[in-house]
Amino acid sequence: MTARIIDGSAIASEIRAGLKQRVQALVARGVRPGLAAILIGDNPASEVYVRNKTRACAEAGVHSELHRFGAGCPEREVIELISRLNADAAIHGILVQLPLPPQLDAEHILQTVAAGKDVDGFNWSNLGAIVAGHPRLVPCTPLGIMTMLEREGIAVEGRNAVVLGRSVIVGKPMALMLIARGATVTVCNSKTRDLREHTLRADILIAAVGRPGFVDGSMLKSGAVVIDVGINRLPGGKLTGDVDFASASQAASRITPVPGGVGRMTIAMLIANTVTAAERIAAV
C-alpha cells in the first residue's frame, strides 16, 4: 500500500479563506480581531514560529503585535504586560511563545492570560473545559488535527487511536478530543513498554514525541492513518517529523508530510481561535 498524502497546506489555505470572510464580517461591525504575541529570549525556532504566525495574521486581516523581552527579563514585567493586554479592547488573543527561559515560571505566566483571550488554549480553565466535554478555546495543534480528520472524511468513532506523547500542548488535549468523538484511545510515552504492541493496533496514530524517525512502517497496522506532529531539525538543517515517511507511507493508507502537514494547520487554528475569541467578545 502506498499512502495518500493528507495535504495540510491545502486544507489550511481553505480554512484561512473562510477565516478572511469572518474577519471581514467583524470589521464591518467595527471590530478588527487582534493578536498579541509575546516572544522572550532568542530561541531561533521560536523566532520562525512567531514570524509565521504574525504573517498569517496579516494575510487574514487580523491585527497583530509582537512584544519582545530579553532572555533575562524578570517575570514581573511579563505579567504586567499580560495584565495590560488582558484589558486592551483591541486585543482578542494573547500567545506566549514557548519554551520560556528557565528563570521564568511558564505555568504561572500562562495562567495569567485571560481565559477568553487564551488562543493557545493552555489556561487550566480552557483545558478543564475539554475534560468536561464543553470545549471553549482549545490548543491549536490538536484542533488542527481534528479538523484535518474531519475534512478528509476519516471516521473516528469506534476506532483505535494511539497518541504518542502526553504533553499539555498536544498529547493530552488530543486524547481528550478523540475520546469526545468516540475513539478508543491509548496514550503512550517514551517509557511505554512494548510500544509496538500498541502502535500495531492503531487505526489512527498520532506521533507527538519530538524524536526524528521514532515511528517506522514496521510499527504500523496496514491501512492506518498516520498524523505526524513532529517538527525536528536535523544537523544539516532539514526538517523532519517523528515518523519515518518512506517506510510508513508503504504501510499507511493516509499520512501527513513534514513540512506541509500538521504545522500549517496549527497556524490556521491560531487565527481561527483569535477570530472566535473576537466574535465572542464582540457579541457581549
Ligand code: GUN
Ligand atoms: N511552542 C511550541 N508549540 C507552541 C504552541 O502551540 N504555542 C506556543 N505559544 N508556543 C509553542
